[in-house]
Amino acid sequence: xxxxxxxxxxxxxxxxxxxxxxxxxxxxxxxxxxxxxxxxxxxxxxxxxxxxxxxxxxxxxxxxxxxxxxxxxxxxxxxxxxxxxxxxxxxxxxxxxxxxxxxxxxxxxxxxxxxxxxxxxxxxxxxxxxxxxxxxxxxxxx
Numbered sequence: 001x002x003x004x005x006x007x008x009x010x011x012x013x014x015x016x017x018x019x020x021x022x023x024x025x026x027x028x029x030x031x032x033x034x035x036x037x038x039x040x041x042x043x044x045x046x047x048x049x050x051x052x053x054x055x056x057x058x059x060x061x062x063x064x065x066x067x068x069x070x071x072x073x074x075x076x077x078x079x080x081x082x083x084x085x086x087x088x089x090x091x092x093x094x095x096x097x098x099x100x101x102x103x104x105x106x107x108x109x110x111x112x113x114x115x116x117x118x119x120x121x122x123x124x125x126x127x128x129x130x131x132x133x134x135x136x137x138x139x140x141x142x
Contacts, residue, residue, distance in 0.1 A: 015135025059101030060116025070101030
């Protein structure tokens with residue numbers, strides 16, 4: 001199993017922000033967590049509000065700790081709202097069921113971390129995350 005290095009985490013951030021600038025998105029905050037949910041790297045673009053950091057962290061943290069993208073968590077929230085409310089409570093609010101939290105998988109399909117992005121609409125946050133993961137030569141788990 002591969003390990004998410006700082007170099008790869010920074011490549012993910014660079015690729016995500018490059019894609020965001022190509023798409024002319026609002027300023028983003030990008031968080032990269034390792035497979036245990038610990039912060040590996042984070043950048044907040046000029047103009048991104050402070051709350052975006054917490055949202056990006058919750059998208060990534062929920063994804064890596066539940067083993068599914070935050071998009072999948074959003075679907076679960078619609079289908080099973082009582083479960084999602086309980087999960088958010090158990091996690092002390094560190095889960096955000098909205099697109100933008102994407103699993104990072106290695107060449108053997110093992111989860112090695114997650115990226116969370118917040119700043120634009122959730123679908124665009126997710127699009128930027130996927131681009132960053134691919135830029136780093138890894139696989140995005142949406």
